Amino acid sequence: MTESLPKWADILLIPLVNLVLALIVSGIVVALIGKDPFEALYILVNGSVGSAYGWGYTLFYTTNFIFTGLGVAVAFHARLFNIGGEGQAALGGLGVALVLLYLPLPHWSLAIIAASLGAALFGAAWAAIPAYLQAQRGSHIVITTIMFNFIASALMVYLLSRVLLVPGAGGSPETARFVEAVRLPNAYDIAPWLGFSRSTPLNVSFFLALAACVFVWALIWRTRLGYEIRSFGKSEPAGLYGGISSTRITMVAMLISGGLIGLMAINSVMGEAERLVIDPVQGAGFVGIAVALMGRSHPLGVFLAALLFGALYQGGGELTFEMNGMTREIILVIQALVILFTGALDNMVRAPIARVFLTLRRKPAQKAGS
Amino acid sequence: MTSDGNPDLAIELRGISKAFGPVQANKDISIQVKRGTIHGIIGENGAGKSTLMSILYGFYKADAGEVLIGGKTTPIPDSQAAIDAGIGMVFQHFKLVENFTVLENVILGAEDGALLKPSLAKARKLLTDLAQEYEMDVDPDAVIEDLGVGQQQRVEILKALYREADILILDEPTGVLTPAEADHLFRILKGLKDEGKTIILITHKLREIMEITDTVSVMRRGEMTATVKTAETSPEQLAELMVGRKVLLRVDKVPATPGETVLSVRGLRVVDDQGVERLRGIDLDIRAGEVLGIAGVAGNGQSELLEVLGGYTQGTGTITMNGEQIDLTGTASDARTRRARGIAHVPEDRQREGLIMDFGAWENVAFGYHHSEPFCRGLFMDHGAMRDDCAAKMERFDVRPPDPTLAAKNFSGGNQQKIVLAREIERNPDLLLIGQPTRGVDIGAIEFIHQQVIALRDQGKAILLVSVELDEIMALSDRIAVMFDGRIMGERLPDQTDANELGLLMAGMTGKDAAA
Numbered sequence: 001m002t003e004s005l006p007k008w009a010d011i012l013l014i015p016l017v018n019l020v021l022a023l024i025v026s027g028i029v030v031a032l033i034g035k036d037p038f039e040a041l042y043i044l045v046n047g048s049v050g051s052a053y054g055w056g057y058t059l060f061y062t063t064n065f066i067f068t069g070l071g072v073a074v075a076f077h078a079r080l081f082n083i084g085g086e087g088q089a090a091l092g093g094l095g096v097a098l099v100l101l102y103l104p105l106p107h108w109s110l111a112i113i114a115a116s117l118g119a120a121l122f123g124a125a126w127a128a129i130p131a132y133l134q135a136q137r138g139s140h141i142v143i144t145t146i147m148f149n150f151i152a153s154a155l156m157v158y159l160l161s162r163v164l165l166v167p168g169a170g171g172s173p174e175t176a177r178f179v180e181a182v183r184l185p186n187a188y189d190i191a192p193w194l195g196f197s198r199s200t201p202l203n204v205s206f207f208l209a210l211a212a213c214v215f216v217w218a219l220i221w222r223t224r225l226g227y228e229i230r231s232f233g234k235s236e237p238a239g240l241y242g243g244i245s246s247t248r249i250t251m252v253a254m255l256i257s258g259g260l261i262g263l264m265a266i267n268s269v270m271g272e273a274e275r276l277v278i279d280p281v282q283g284a285g286f287v288g289i290a291v292a293l294m295g296r297s298h299p300l301g302v303f304l305a306a307l308l309f310g311a312l313y314q315g316g317g318e319l320t321f322e323m324n325g326m327t328r329e330i331i332l333v334i335q336a337l338v339i340l341f342t343g344a345l346d347n348m349v350r351a352p353i354a355r356v357f358l359t360l361r362r363k364p365a366q367k368a369g370s
Numbered sequence: 371m372t373s374d375g376n377p378d379l380a381i382e383l384r385g386i387s388k389a390f391g392p393v394q395a396n397k398d399i400s401i402q403v404k405r406g407t408i409h410g411i412i413g414e415n416g417a418g419k420s421t422l423m424s425i426l427y428g429f430y431k432a433d434a435g436e437v438l439i440g441g442k443t444t445p446i447p448d449s450q451a452a453i454d455a456g457i458g459m460v461f462q463h464f465k466l467v468e469n470f471t472v473l474e475n476v477i478l479g480a481e482d483g484a485l486l487k488p489s490l491a492k493a494r495k496l497l498t499d500l501a502q503e504y505e506m507d508v509d510p511d512a513v514i515e516d517l518g519v520g521q522q523q524r525v526e527i528l529k530a531l532y533r534e535a536d537i538l539i540l541d542e543p544t545g546v547l548t549p550a551e552a553d554h555l556f557r558i559l560k561g562l563k564d565e566g567k568t569i570i571l572i573t574h575k576l577r578e579i580m581e582i583t584d585t586v587s588v589m590r591r592g593e594m595t596a597t598v599k600t601a602e603t604s605p606e607q608l609a610e611l612m613v614g615r616k617v618l619l620r621v622d623k624v625p626a627t628p629g630e631t632v633l634s635v636r637g638l639r640v641v642d643d644q645g646v647e648r649l650r651g652i653d654l655d656i657r658a659g660e661v662l663g664i665a666g667v668a669g670n671g672q673s674e675l676l677e678v679l680g681g682y683t684q685g686t687g688t689i690t691m692n693g694e695q696i697d698l699t700g701t702a703s704d705a706r707t708r709r710a711r712g713i714a715h716v717p718e719d720r721q722r723e724g725l726i727m728d729f730g731a732w733e734n735v736a737f738g739y740h741h742s743e744p745f746c747r748g749l750f751m752d753h754g755a756m757r758d759d760c761a762a763k764m765e766r767f768d769v770r771p772p773d774p775t776l777a778a779k780n781f782s783g784g785n786q787q788k789i790v791l792a793r794e795i796e797r798n799p800d801l802l803l804i805g806q807p808t809r810g811v812d813i814g815a816i817e818f819i820h821q822q823v824i825a826l827r828d829q830g831k832a833i834l835l836v837s838v839e840l841d842e843i844m845a846l847s848d849r850i851a852v853m854f855d856g857r858i859m860g861e862r863l864p865d866q867t868d869a870n871e872l873g874l875l876m877a878g879m880t881g882k883d884a885a886a
Contacts, residue, residue: 223749227733227740234726240682241715241723242738243706358391 005354011301015294015342017349019308022341026334033325040319040326047318048311054318056187056200061284062310063202063267066209068288069306070216071123071261073297077220078253079233084130084145085261085285087152088123092262093269094156095122097164097276100178111182115270116208116263123262124255126152131254135247141254149285160278175276184271203271212260213299219256220299229253261285287313293343305342312338377441380405380537380568381426386435388421395421397592399435403537403585408559408569410579410600413589414612414812415783419572422589423539427459428452439537458530462542464522468515472508472525473497476532496532504561505554519667520551527558538562539570544578548667549840549873556582574813576605577841588612613813623824626848629658632832633679633713633801638687640674640856648674649685650856656801656832661823663847663864664836666876671856672836673718676805679834680715681708692800709738714794716787718805718836724790725778732760732774735793763792768818784815791819795826802826805836820846840869854878 005014027037048058068085075082082088095118105111130144160173186203187196196202220226232239232249239246269280287309294308295301316331341349375382381403388396395418403409413419424430426437428446436443439455446452452459466475476497477489494510501507508517508524517525523543530538540559544552559569559582571583579586580600587597588611596611610616633656640649649671656662666672677683681704689696691711697703705715717723725734736745736756744755760774767788769781778786787807794802807823808816823846827833837843843850844864852859852875859875 222751222753224740224746224751225749227736227751231726231729231737234728235722237719237723238726238737241680241705241717242740243681243704243709245704 005350005357009353009357011296011298014346014349014353015301015305017353018294018341018346019338021349022334022338025341026337029330029333029337030326033330035323035325040323043319043322044312044315046315047322048315052195053197053200054314056196056202057314057317058307058310059187059206060201060203060267060272060310061313062306063206063209063271064264064284065287065291065306065309066303067212067264067267068261068284069291069295069302070212070288070299071257071259072288072292073295073299073302074216074220074229074260075253075257076292076297077226077233078229078249079236080131080134080250080253080257081142082127082145082254082257082261083142083286083289084127084148084258085288086281086283087145087149087285088126088258088261089264089268089281089285090152090156090279091126092119092123092265093276093280094159095119095262096265096269097175097178100182100270101164101175105182108182108184112184112204112208112266112270115182116266119262119265120259121262123265124259126262127254127258128251131251131258134254135250153279156278160276164276166275173278177275178270182270183274184266186271201272203267205267205271208263208266210303212263213303216260216302217299225252261288290339290343293346294339308338309335375438375441376402378405379403379438379441380407381570382438382441383422383426384436384438386422386425386432386437388418388425388430388432394592396425396432399589399592399594401587401594401597403568403570405440405568406563406566407584408563408571408582410583410586411570411572411589412574412576412579412586412608412612414574414814415810416591416812417589417612418592419589420541421592423459423541423570423572426452426539427457453533453535456534456536458527458533458535458538460523460526460530460538460540460543462545464526466514466522466525469513471511471513472517472528473510475514475525476529478529480533493532497528500528500531504558506558518551519546520548520554523547523555524558535567537568537570539572541572542574543571544573544575545838546668548876549869550877552578575841576608579608580605590614609813615814621820621824621845623846624828626660626827628660628848629830631655631657632692633834634688634690635679636688636690638675638678638685638689640671640678640683640685642674648856649678651687652856652858654851654858656834658800658832659827659830660848661827661833661835661846663843663850664834664853665840665843665850665872666836666838666853668838670853670876672853673805674856675853676715676718676803676834676836679708679713679803680717681705681713705738706741709797709799712800714797714799714802716790716794716802716804716807718809720783720786720790721779725786727779728777730775730777731764731769731781731789732757734778734789735760735763735774737793739793739797763789763796766796767792767822782812782815783810784812784819787811787819788815791822795822799831801832801834803834803836806839807835807837808839808842840872843872844869852876 030037030040048054068089071085072082096115099115099118100111103114105114126148130141130148133139133144134141164175165173166176184203184205187200188198220230228244229249231242232244232246236246264284265280269276273280291302291305291309295305312335316334319326319331320328379402383399383401386396386399399422411419421430425432428449428451437446438444444455467478473490473493476493481489497510506524506528508521514522543555547555563569573579583600585597586600588595588608590612635652635654638649638652639647642648652675664672674683678685684699686698689698691713721727726737733756740746744759745752757774764772764774769785769788804823807819811819823833835846847864849861850864851861852872854876855878859880
């Protein structure tokens with residue numbers, strides 16, 4: 001079925017149709033609770049991309065989702081389902097915080113390098129244990145990664161309330177603020193003429209995320225390691241025949257995956273919160289799964305899907321402020337519908353579209369024949 | 371519409387057509403099969419045999435045409451309708467519940483009521499009757515997984531007979547059988563024919579068609595090219611009808627001139643994940659410039675032999691390659707180090723192991739050699755070099771269509787095999803391991819592949835050939851070793867043995883048993 005579709009239809013048309021379907025069903029849900037779906041759509045779109053303020057938040061969320069989406073995508077290529085993004089990103093945050101709290105770094109440019117190493121290292125380390133258990137013991141990685149989310153969560157609570165707690169912070173378990181010298185320039189610092197406010201969360205990490213997209217593209221489609229990861233992911237028996245070690249690929253792919261997800265903390269912990277708080281991830285680890293699925297595990301697709309989910313997050317937030325009765329739960333329903341249609345119900349749309357293309361193609365062929 | 375046909379015909383197909391997307395699998399096919407005959411359907415892979423039979427058994431719906439059974443138009447929307455019309459099907463891959471007994475399998479789906487006892491009693495009686503009538507003795511209380519393949523196949527036939535099938539369709543029934551088991555099956559089929567049953571035999575083996583059918587239909591590219599009386603045709607003529615041109619059924623080769631020993635195997639043992647010993651002490655030598663053929667029924671350790679030599683199953687014993695001992699268990703034992711030693715491997719299952727089906731041909735030609743020039747430069751793959759290499763190989767091996775970007779899954783079986791063969795042969799190995807070289811490959815490509823193997827031998831390379839096709843072993847090998855239950859039962863020279871003797875060895879009988 002798949003090869004009957006042109007590539008552009010596979011990458012752009014189908015996700016678009018899926019999205020429209022999801023919005024239609026969301027509209028019905030909104031109408032059912034007695035609100036005007038068109039007004040809701042207007043607020044959603046306007047709130048996310050209608051102003052510099054909205055863009056600042058949209059692209060901030062997008063940055064998070066690019067990192068987690070890329071991480072999940074790399075694991076997907078090795079046919080590993082890494083749903084441990086929440087834990088790996090949280091540990092990434094721990095890595096960032098340790099680097100920034102304990103290393104005397106004079107300038108943000110040095111700090112972002114050191115903190116990136118810390119974030120990637122801690123994220124990768126958190127992915128390494130499930131990867132090892134999968135590769136050596138056959139423990140299913142879906143089970144172990146999700147369990148490691150809970151372990152990470154408990155670990156963070158312990159560390160923040162007992163070990164890293166700033167003296168005199170009162171009730172909120174968080175670390176001290178990072179020093180001003182390592183504060184990442186935000187969109188206002190870089191390009192004030194674009195109209196971003198001084199407090200916009202969008203910061204230079206966005207460029208790091210774009211660089212990560214290019215890195216993943218080159219890794220997967222240009223390097224020998226990427227070739228081996230894809231081979232192994234497509235067929236494990238063939239991988240063995242080709243001399244590709246399943247242990248090595250499982251470990252390496254998960255380390256890269258966890259490292260990329262850990263990098264998310266550069267954006268959220270270093271760039272925005274400027275200290276480590278109790279839940280720095282805010283569900284971005286799970287959104288990364290949807291982003292990777294919708295983006296077909298391709299960096300460009302991941303970028304576009306992350307942008308969409310970033311807009312949904314920001315627009316959804318606006319919706320709860322602007323529209324009476326639009327609770328957080330309704331926003332969750334809308335986001336879930338988008339995930340459902342773009343991820344799980346993909347084949348529902350794919351088969352009819354493939355059929356349309358097939359008949360379109362057969363018609364000119366018949367004409368040429370007769 | 372219901373134009374009644376000749377009631378002497380068990381089955382008549384009129385103008386059956388079926389398309390899958392742009393592929394016309396069956397094009398205006400008409401056959402008449404007389405009651406009480408054995409009718410063969412022969413054709414290459416992808417010729418449309420299986421599609422046609424699936425239509426007859428209600429798995430697919432024909433786009434056009436009608437099916438007449440016993441002279442009456444009979445629509446077959448599903449397999450229940452086919453069973454009701456008296457059609458029984460024995461699939462190539464058996465559809466048995468492994469942990470049920472024979473009796474339970476026979477009545478499955480055809481129970482007379484909510485209580486099983488009457489059905490079981492009825493089936494037991496039928497089985498006893500049939501066992502006497504045609505050598506169909508199967509223990510009714512045996513569990514399927516404990517039975518050999520030959521017996522499992524008999525259970526499939528019994529299932530069809532229990533459902534009162536008058537027309538029995540068998541799809542490639544001898545693929546998994548020893549020659550003796552195949553002979554037994556043919557005796558059963560002849561007995562059923564004498565009882566007035568009609569049998570349709572789908573096969574790609576010309577010998578079987580000649581041996582047991584009354585009439586034969588040849589299919590090529592979805593069309594029925596001829597229906598002839600078996601007595602009035604010859605294997606050569608059938609092959610030509612199948613392929614559309616003259617085919618060399620024999621392999622032309624000069625006697626081998628073996629050189630030094632390339633591979634030497636002593637006391638090789640392999641234990642699988644379940645702790646079952648799959649290889650129980652194999653000794654063999656292969657010299658440069660000769661083909662050693664391993665004959666045997668599938669599942670007697672041949673696959674494990676290839677895998678351990680190819681480097682991706684661990685074993686114990688000693689393997690010496692070009693005088694150097696190969697590490698069999700350590701970390702330095704994998705497919706990559708074997709390739710570095712000059713061992714190339716065309717695996718038995720090219721779709722599962724030999725190729726990444728979703729990859730383009732150009733990515734597949736580097737597979738296994740992706741660490742080395744010209745495919746790899748430092749950490750990066752050289753896509754240009756891979757594409758060029760693929761295009762050149764496609765030309766030399768006549769791969770069709772010669773499109774390097776096409777995904778491996780979109781090539782025919784023969785062309786897939788040519789891609790694997792080109793990749794492995796052109797690396798100039800000292801030893802080629804080649805498993806089931808022509809399984810699922812059309813006759814035209816078989817000829818080409820056989821020629822390539824012999825050409826490689828004549829260049830002075832050592833070749834280990836594993837095949838379940840005895841004809842292929844006989845045609846290509848300079849020496850034949852027969853495997854049974856993880857052991858080598860004996861070695862023979864192809865011109866000093868015959869299918870009978872090899873068949874007995876394949877069934878586990880040694881020379882003495884065979885003589886007795």
